[in-house]
Amino acid sequence: MWQWQTQPLTWSTFLAMLIGTVVILLLALGVVTYGILAERKVLGWMQGRIGPNRVGPFGLLQTVADVLKLFIKEDVVPAAADRPLFLLAPVLAFVPAFMALAVIPFSMQHIFTAGIGTGLLYYLALSALTIHGVMLGGWASNNKYSLIGGMRSAAQMLSYEVPLGLSLVGVALLAGSLNLNDVVRAQQHLGLWFIIPQFLGFCVFIVAATAELNRTPFDLPEAESELVAGYHTEYSGFRWAFFMLTEYVYLFAMAGLTATLFLGGWSGPWLPGWLWFALKAAAFFFFQFWLRNTMPRIRADQLMTLCWKVLLPLGLVNLVLTAVLKAVLLKG
Amino acid sequence: MSPLWSAQMIAFFLISLFILACAVMMLSFRKVVYMALAVGGVFIGCAALYILLGAEFVGIAQVVVYAGAITILILFAIMLTNHEATEPEEPWTVRKALAAVGCFLLGVTLLFVIRGQAWPQGDPSVDVNQGMSNTLAIGEALFKSYMIPFELVSLLLTVALVGAVILAQQRKGDQ
Amino acid sequence: MVWWIPGFPLIAFAITLLVGRRLAEPVVAGIAVMATLISFVLSTILLLHPGTPGAVTQLDWLTVGQTHIGFGMQTSHLNALMAFVVSLVSTLVLLYSRGYMAGDERFSVYYQYLNLFVFSMLGLVLSANLLELYIFWEMVGLCSYLLVGFWFFKPEAALAAKKSFIVTRIGDTGLFAGIVLLWLASGSFNFDAVFQAAQSPGFGLGWLSGSGLITLVAILVFLGAVGKSAQFPLHVWLPDAMEGPTPVSALIHAATMVAAGVYLVARMFPLFALSHAALTTVAWIGGVTALLAALIALTQRDIKRVIAYSTVSQLGYMMMALGAGAYAYGVFHLFTHAFFKALLFLTAGSVIHALGGEQDLFKMGGLAGKLPITRWTFLAAALALAGIFPLSGFWSKDAILTALLAGGHGILYAVGLITAFCTAFYIFRLYFLAFAGTPRDEALYAHAHEGGWVMTVPQVVLGVLAVMAGWWNTPIGGHPIERYLLGDAGTSFFAGTSAGDIGHVYPENVLWMVISLVVALAGIGLAAWMYGARADQRAAAAASAAGPLYRVSLRKFYLDEIYESSVVRAGKWLARIADGLDRFVIQSIVYLASRMTYAAGWGLRLLQTGQVQTYGVVAALGLFVLIAIAMLRGGVM
Amino acid sequence: MGGTGAIQIPTGSILALGAILFCIGLYGALTKRNLIMVLVSIELMLNAANVNLVAFSRLGVSPNLNGQIFSLFTITVAAAEIAVGLALLLAVFRVRKTTEVRDLDLHRR
C-alpha cells in the first residue's frame, strides 16, 4: 500500500497518498510548532535565559498555546484594506510553501515524496510563487509600512532567487538529475556529500537561502525597528499566524533541501534514514537560530549589492568550475 | 473505458475549466491587480496542462517564468503606475461590440475547423523522451539540435535586459 | 572552402566593427590584411584546382511557397578568376592603405568599410544565384557610397557619394527589373536554371516571348552593368567618385567594383549570346564609352580624374569585347586591367600622398628623382595601359582589337585604335607632367618622399603583375586563359550553351599587332613631344590650337551640363506644367474632393482612432472573414 | 521516471481549449483600457499557442520534443517581450502620466 510511487493508481494507493499528504501536513505543523519553540529556547539559552518554560513541561506546549490564542483572537480587517486580497494573501503565501514539501525526500523509502523528474526546479518555481502572497499582503493592507515591507520583501526574495537557482544548478550538474532522490543517490554513489565538491555553491546557497527565508541578517522586510512588522503589520490573529506558518514551513522546506542537496539527505551509516535526515535538517535549523542571535541586520542597499555583485558572480564562477571539474572527471 | 482514461479526462476538464474560469475572470475583473492575479491562474493552469501532457519540464518552466517571474513583473509595473487602476465601467461602444463579435466569430470558426479535422492521436508506443527523463531529453535536444537558437536566446535576453534598463531607468537629472 | 573566401573578410569586418575603435592602427590593418591574404590564398587554390566547375554549394535560405531560394557559392573558372583578382588586389590595397590612411581619425572605420566591401565583392563574384548577386551588388554599391563619402566633411566628397549612389541606382533599377522578369519567366534565380529556361522554346512571359524577352532582359541587366561599370551615359559618377581616398579608387573604382558590370555581362553571357541586338548594344555602348572617356582624359588636370576616365575608357573596351562576342578577351582585359589600373591609382596615390594631397598635374613635375619606386612602377603601369609589347596591356588590348576586326566590327575597330592612341597619349602626358621635367611647385617638391614599405611593396608587386600578367595568355603559351575560361563552357555554369556560343577565339595576327603597337607608340611620342622636358609652351600652343575641341574635352563633352539642362531642367519644366495644371484644374477638383473627403473622413474617423486596438478589431474581423472564406472554399464547412 | 504512458485526451479538445483561450486573449487585447492588461492579454494569446505546441509534441503525427522546445523558446521570448513592453510602458507613463490606452494616442489631439 505504501509503494504508491511505482504502483498503478488504485483507490488504495490514492488513499495511501492522501494519508501521506496529511502525515506531511501534520509533520510540517509539528516541525513548525517545535521549530518555533526550539528557536525561542535556543535564543534564550544563548542569551543566558531559559526560554519558554511555563506551558507544559519545559514549555513544550508554549507554541500550541500561542496558536490557540491566535486562533481565538479577533480577525481584524482594516477598513482601508482591499478586503478580498487581504484575506487571500496568507493563503497565497502558505500553499506554495507547503507544496514545496512534496518533493523533499524525507527517508530512503520516499513514501512521502513525489519523485517528479524536475524536483529542483519545482522547488524553485514554488518559492517564486510565495512572493506573490507577501507582496499582495503588503499591498492589500493599504498601509505604508506594509507596502514598503511587501515591496522590499518581494524585491529581496526575487533577487535572492537568482543566486539560489544558480547554486542549485551546480548540484544538478554533479548529480545529473533534477530529481531529489537521484541527487541523494548521486552523493551516495560519489561517496561524498556535495557540500565538499560544491563548497562555494553551498556558501552561495546558504546565504541566498537565509535571505530567501527573510531571516537574520536578511530580515529587512520585517525589520521591526524600521517598518514595524513589514508586510504583515496589519495582520492579526490567525491570519497573521498563517504568515508565520508560511515562514516556518518554508524554513522547514529549506532545511530539507539543504540536507538533501548538500548534506547527503537520508544517507548515513547506522541510523535509519529519516533520523539522519532529521539530524541534518535540525542542524540547518540550529544554524539559522544561531545566526539570528549573532547578526545585526544588513542594510537594504547592501543586501542588494551582496546579491547581485557578490553572490551572482560567485554562483556563475561556481558553475563554471563545477562544469570543468565534471568534464575533467568524465574524461579521466 | 479504463479508470486511467477517466482520470486523465477528468483532470483535463478540471484544468480546462480552471484555465477558462481564470481567463474569463481576467476579462471581467475591474481592478488591475486582480486581473494580474487571474492571469497568474491561467498560467498555472496551463502549466498543469503541460504536465498532464507529459511535458514536465515545460510545465515547470511555465510556472517558473510565467507564474513566477512575469506575474511578479506585472505586479511591480502596476505598483509603479496606478495602484488603484481600474477598468472603468463603460457602456458598450461600437468598437467593443465589434471586438466581441469578431472574437466570438473567430472562436466559432476555429472550433468548427478543429471539429472538422481528423486529428492524429498520439502514438503511445513512441516515447518522445527516448527513455530518458524529460529534462534530460530536452537538454540533449536543446544543446545538440537547437544550439544556435539557444545562444540567440541568451542574446535576446541580454538585449531585452539592456533595452528595458535603458527604457525604465530614470534619466539623469530626474531625481 | 569556398565559403571561407568571403568568410574571412566578414570575420575581419565583424572584429573591426566590434572592437576596431579600441585597437591600434597596425592591429586593425593587420587583421584586415591577414583576412584578405587568407582569402587570396584560398582563391589561388581555387583558381588552380577549381574542382568541378560550376559546382554549387548552397544553403536553403528562403522558402516561399514552392520557390526555394538558396544562398550559395558557385565555383566556376570565371568566378575563380574573379575571386583571385579581387582578393589579390584587395590584399595589396589594404596593405597600402595602412600607410596611406595612417593617422586618420576614422582609421578603423575605414577598414570596416573596406572589409565589408571585400566581403561583398567576393560574395558577388562567387554568388550562385541572381538574387544573391543582386544583394551583394547593392552591398558593394553601399560600400562604394560609404567610402567615396568617407571624408564626408568635404562637401564635394559628400556630393560625389550621393551622385555615385543615385546614378548607379538608375542602373540597378534596370538590373532588378531584369532579375524579376527572369524569375517570373523561369521561376528561378539560379543561373543554371535561368540559362536553361532561356533556351527552352517555351520561354516567355505573357505576350513577351522568346528573343524579345531575352533582349529586354539582357538590356535591363546590361543597364545595371552600365551603371556599375560607369558606361556612357551613366559614367558621370566615376570621376567624381575620386573624392574618396585613393586606395579606395584603386580597389573599388578601378580593379573590382566597376569591373563588376563587366563581370555581370560575362556571367550572363549565355543570355546575351541569345540576343544579337543585346550584344550589339553592349558593343556600341562600350565603344562610345571608350572613345569618349579617352577624349576627355586627354585634357584633365587632376591626376586622379585622368586615371578615372582612363578606367571608364578601358571598361568600355571590355564591353566592346564582350559585345563583339569575345567573351574570353573581355575577361582577360578585365584581368590585366585590374592590375595596372590599380597600380596606376596606387602610384597616383603615392604621388598625392607625397605632395600632401595635391592632385593638380600642373603643380607637379620632376618627381622621378624623389619617388623612384613610384616612378618606375608608374611607368610599368603606363606602358601596360598604353599597350606596349610585351607588357600585360598589350596582350589583352590587342586581343580585343583582333577580335573586333575579325568579328567584322570595322567601325568599332577604328574606335578602338583611336582610343588606344588617345590612351597612350594621355597616360604619358600624365607621366611626363608628373615625373619628368622640373618641379613646378618647389614647396611641394621639397617635401615629397616615398611612403613606407606598406605603400611601396604593393606597388612593386602590382608592377610585376602589370608587366607579366599578360604573359598568361600569349599565343606562345597557347592562350591558357582562354582555354581556362572556356573550360566553363559545357559545364553547368554555362548550362546548355556550347563553347561557340559564348565566345569566339581568333587567331593572332602579327600585322594587326604591329599596327596597334605603332598607334600606341605614336601616342607616346606625341605626349613626349608636347609634355616632355621644357615642353610646356608646346602643350599650351597645342591646347589653344585645338581650341574648342580642347574645351569640349576639358569640360567632359558638357555631359554634366547636358544632364543639368536636360534632365534636371526637364524636371523643372514638368514641375511647372504640373503646377499650372494643379492650380487651375486639380485644385478645384481637390476642393470638391476635399469637402467630400472631409465628410468621409468624419465618418471614417470613428474607425481611424490611432489606437492599435481598433485596428486590431478590424484585423480580427478580417481574420475571421479570411478563415471563413477559406473554409467555405475548402469545403470544411 | 521515463515514459509517461499514453495520453488519451482527444487532440481536438486541447486545440479547442487553445482556440478559446486565444480568443479570450484577443478580446482582452482589443478591449482592455489599461496598457498593462493589453500586454497581459497578449501573453494569454502566446500561452494559447504554447498549448497547441505542447499538445502536438505529444499528440502529433510523429511525436517528438520539438514542440516542447519551441514552447520553451516562446516562453523565453514572452518573458523578454513583457520585460521590454512594461519598461516601455513605464517610460510612456513617465511622460503621459497614464496607462490608459485611450489617452495614449497622439492622433486626436
Add this chain to the structure above:
Amino acid sequence: MLGFLKGLSVTLSQLPKKKVTIQYPDVQPEWPERFRGVHRFIPEDCTVCNQCARICPTNCISLSGTRDENKKLRIDTYDINFDICILCGLCTEVCPTECILMSDTFELANESRDKLYLDMHWLYENQLRYTQRHPERVAQEAAKDHEEAPAT
C-alpha cells in the same frame, strides 16, 4: 569573514552558560534591606507630626489624628495614594519615630485606581507581613530603636 566567525563563536559559547532567569512569581526575588517597596506603617509609634506629608514631593500622604486622653496625638487616618507615590523614601527619612517605613512589597498592580488608595490598616498589615517575612530585620530595627531610645 573573521568577524562573523568570532561573533558566532561568542554566541555559541554563551549557549551552555548558567542561565540568569528567575522564575518569578514561583521564585520571589530576594530584595536587599534598603529596598524601597510599598510602605509599611506602625500606627502606635506615629506622633502625627505631619513631616512625612510635608516632605512628600508628590503630596500623596494624607493623615489625620486626634488628641487622646493623654493629649498625645494619635493617628486616626493615614492614607497613601499609590497612584502618585514615587517611592522616593523621603518620608521615611524624616519620620522621627520611624513609624513609616519601606517594605519589600512591590506588587501593586490593580484593576482600579481607587484601590491604590491604601489606608492605615493595609499599611499596618503590610508591616505584619514584613515582620513575618523578615523577622530578623524587624528585630534589628527594634534593637536599634531600643538603642537610640535611651539616648534621647
Add this chain to the structure above:
Amino acid sequence: MDERDVVRTEEMLLNVGPQHPSTHGVFRLIVKISGETILDAEPVIGYLHRGTEKLAENLQYTQIIPYTDRLDYLAAMLNNYALCHTVEQALGVEIPERAEYLRVIVMELQRIASHLLFIGAYLMDLGAMGPFLYAFQERERIVQMFNEICGARLTYNYMRIGGVRWDAPPGWLDQVREFIPYMRERLKMYDDLITGNEIFLNRVRGVGKYDTETALAYGLSGINLRCTGLEWDLRRKKPYSIYDRFDFEIPVGKNGDCFDRYYLHLLEMRESLKIVEQAIEQIPSGPVLGKVPKLIRVPAGEYYSGIEGARGEIGFYIVSDGKDKPYRLKIRKPSFVNLQLLPELLRGESMSNLLAILGAVDIVLGEVDA
C-alpha cells in the same frame, strides 16, 4: 524636480512613532521620504512631558532629587549628582571624602550601565537581538548593586545635598571590586561579538557623519562631541568632585560617524572601570553626609554647574530668591540637545540608515521631554 517625470516616487510622509518599536520611548519622527531617501525629518516630542522644571518651583531642593531620577532614567545617579552639586556649589558646603568617593563609584557604575544599555539597544535597532540581552546581564549586576546601596533599581534618590543618603552596606565594595574584572572580560566579548562584525561595520561606518564645527554649532557634548575628535570632557576640563585624583583617558573618535559613537561607548566603559577601581582602592572611611541645614535655602542669585553625564553635559541652572524653593530651575538636558542634530543628520539619508543614526544619537525621551 522634473514635473514630467511621474514615475519618480511621490513624496510620502511617514510616521515613525509615537507607537513604534524602536524610538527609545515615546518619540515621534515625521519623516518625509521620496522612495527611500529622507527629504526631511521633524521630531515631535512631548509625549513624556511632566513639567519637571515647573514642578521644581514648588519643591524644596531635597524634594527635587527624586524628580531628577526620572529625567534620564538610565543614568539617574548622574542627574542626582548634578542637582546636588549645583546646590552644594551655591551653598558652599563641605562634602565628606567618603561621600565623594561613593558618589564617584556609583556615578561611574551608572555610566557603565547606561552605556551598556546604549550598546544593547543600538544593536537591537540594527537587528541583532543577542547583545541586548547580554548587556542586560551586566547591567543587572550594576542595578542590583544600586539596589543594595540605595534600595531602588532605577530611581535611586541616593544623593543628598551634602553627601549621600546611605553609606555602602557591608560587602558592597567587594562586590564592586569583583565586578570590575568580570566587566572587563565582558567588554572583550562585545569586541569579539560586534566590533568585528562586517555587517555591523557596513551599517555604521561612515553613516551619520558630522564634524566638530557642526557638533559645536549644535551645542553637542559628551560622546556626540568627542566622536568628532574634540577631546572635551568636563571631568577633565572642569574637574568637579574628585575626578582630578584619578588617572583615566578621554577616548576620542576620528570620523564622527556612528561607528565612532558606538566604539567610544565601549572605550568609555573601560575608562570608567579604571576610575571605579582606583576609587575603591582609595576610599576612606568616615561620614557620608556633610553638615547641611535641615531646610536648605539657597542664597539669592543664579547658579549653574554642569557635569559630564552619560549623554553629554547635564547642567542645572538655578535662580533663587533666597527661599527654600528655587525661583526657577532650568535643566540642560543633553538628550534634548542631541536631538536637535537629528533632522540635519537625516536629511538626504536613506530610510535604512534612519535607525542607525537615530540610535547612535543616543537620546532618552524622559530627559528630552522632562
Add this chain to the structure above:
Amino acid sequence: MQPYWNAYLFIVLFLVVGILLPVGSLWLVGPLLRPKNPRPEKLTSYESGVEPFGDAHVRYHVRYYLFALLFVVFDVETLFLYPWAVAYGKLGWFGFIEMLIFLVLLAIGLAYAWRKKVLEWN
C-alpha cells in the same frame, strides 16, 4: 500505469490539503471561535499611533521594477541552465563551450546593469 502521474497526483493532493488547511481554519472553523467587534478605531490602519494621513498607495521607485526585470532575465537564463546541467554528462566539452558563450552573454548583461548602476539600491 506509470508512476509519472502518481507523483503529480501527490502534488495535487498537497495543493488541495494546503488550501483546505487555511480555508478550514480561517473561514470554516475560525468564525465560530473568534469574537467580532469591529469598531471604526479598530479598523483604522496602523500609523505608529497617530491618525493615518495620506494614501498608502503611493508609487514606488523604479528600481523595484529594475530588480524584477533583472530577476526575470536571470530566472529565464537559470531555467535554461537546468537541462544543460542534467544533460551535461552527454554533451561534454562542446556543451561546456556552448554554456560558456551563454554565460558570457549573461555576464555582459550583468555587467551592463552593473555599470548602469541598476544594481545599487540607492
